[in-house]
Amino acid sequence: MPFVGTIIRAVQVIYVNRFSPASEKNARRAACDKFPRVLLFPEGTTTNGKVLMSFQLGAFIPGHPVQPIIVRYPHVPFDQSWGLISLAKLMFRMFTQFHNFKEVEYLPVIMPPNNKIQSPVHFAERTRQAMASALNVVQTSHSYGDLMLLMKAAEVQQGRPWNYMVEMARIESVSRALKLFSLETYLILFVFYEKLDLTLSTLLFQISSLEAVDFLDKFLSMNPDTSGCVKLNDFLRVLRLKACKLSEEIFGFLDVEKNGSITFKQFLFGVAHVMKQPLFMQACELAFAECDLADILRQAIPDLNEDQVNGLFNLFDTDNDGRISRDDFVSCLRKNPLLIALFSPRLLQKDFPKLAGDRMPEEIV
Incomplete structure (x- = not known):
């Protein structure tokens, strides 16, 4: 319909791709400051x-x-x-x-x-x-971020895309109404809590809508069923893990209802909770500096064969250049925060809390 484009140009519409922060900045530069601004549909x-x-x-x-x-x-x-x-x-x-x-x-x-x-x-x-x-x-507590999740799920033809809306306004600033997860199996996170005496009710996840969409991509790659739930085997397949005590405990951290499957909301809450820990980035840096990846993997997951080790190596080698740089390592853990559990024994041996110093988390960050 050519006439539609003519009408749009006549009223001087400035196009914005709402999935792109750069597009929003370009639109602001293109807009004339002399135009009166009116906000519709907040x-x-x-x-x-x-x-x-x-x-x-x-x-x-x-x-x-x-x-x-x-x-x-x-x-x-x-x-x-x-x-x-x-x-x-x-x-x-x-x-x-x-x-x-x-x-x-x-x-x-x-x-x-x-x-x-x-x-x-x-x-x-x-x-x-x-x-x-x-x-x-x-x-x-739904926000525009939920629409982004809905559109992403519909784009890959999920049967019930509304299952992936998580009330982003609540997740973006969680300050109450949450209980402390059991973190005994996550030794590194146990250290965080033991040192800082934190509960989820005192933490702010501050997960952006774009980060949530990235995590939805990861979740959808786990092949959720028609109800939007993921089983253990698919979860382990995407994270390149094999069934063992540690990997089952990682899954159990997310499976708060203990029914053998996880929803996207549980997955997002879990990875956000780990990634937004005040000392998470320092733990990533220390793990890269102090740990040999192959040794750590064999220590954390018994009976790994060479192909499985190579699979995890390729996961960490984000730029596919055959080597794992510091940026590769940190980028992989930011995309897969739950994998920090693989390095918890070595970090505890290195006395991670003392290496982090006695500063408060807000000073460290």
């Missing part, structure tokens, strides 16, 4: 109107008054709100109805806090609560 995406997702903070960070506007689409019989259907099907159904209705309601202006103590997050929450109340819908 959820960051289009939903079916049955819930209100977490808001993006761009409209709330400046601390100016916000004018909430709610939109309803009364429908008989076809609901024209954009859900999990194609744009072509949506347009066809709308064009074949006699009427399409839309209601727009202006709510009272929400004023920013006077004391400047309230954060943009709380300002956004007050606004969202007022809008949800007027719409008579529930609020959820």
Whole structure:
């Protein structure tokens, strides 16, 4: 439809690839500062109107008054709100109805806090609560990151892509309502907890949406079933591990319900929890400096044959140049944080907490 492109150019649309941070920066440079800026749909995406997702903070960070506007689409019989259907099907159904209705309601202006103590997050929450109340819908902790996960799962033709939405707004800043996982089998993580006396309720995962999509790629390579669950064998296959006590304990760390399978949410929580430990990067550096990979693998996983050792070597050799550099090693552990458990015995022998120093984790990071 050539006329669509003509209309888009006429209204001076600036294209943004929401999966690319670089595209967003280019769009900002292309936009003229003289244009007045208006923020629409602060959820960051289009939903079916049955819930209100977490808001993006761009409209709330400046601390100016916000004018909430709610939109309803009364429908008989076809609901024209954009859900999990194609744009072509949506347009066809709308064009074949006699009427399409839309209601727009202006709510009272929400004023920013006077004391400047309230954060943009709380300002956004007050606004969202007022809008949800007027719409008579529930609020959820889903965010645009969940849409990215949904689209990624749908792209690889997963039967139920909604199984991979994890309420990213909650994962991006976990501060409560979580219990401490049992980490006895992860000796290196046990050291973290013994030294720092931390629980999950005091940690912030701070996993970005793009990081979550990368971990979803890893999870999807494990061949989840129709319910979105992964079994032990597929988990071990992707991590190039063989069945043994340690690998089963690694899987058990994620399998909190002890039913022999893990969901993407459990996988994401587990790897995020390990990767965001304050001393994780120092543990990676020390493991590279102090450990011989082949010896460590044979010590951690008994009866490894040469092919299995080579498979793990290739996993760490991220640039495929036949050698494992420091960057290769750290990059592999950032993509596969659970593999740090392979190096825990040697790190404990090296007295890792003392080597890390007596500084607090925030100083180390």
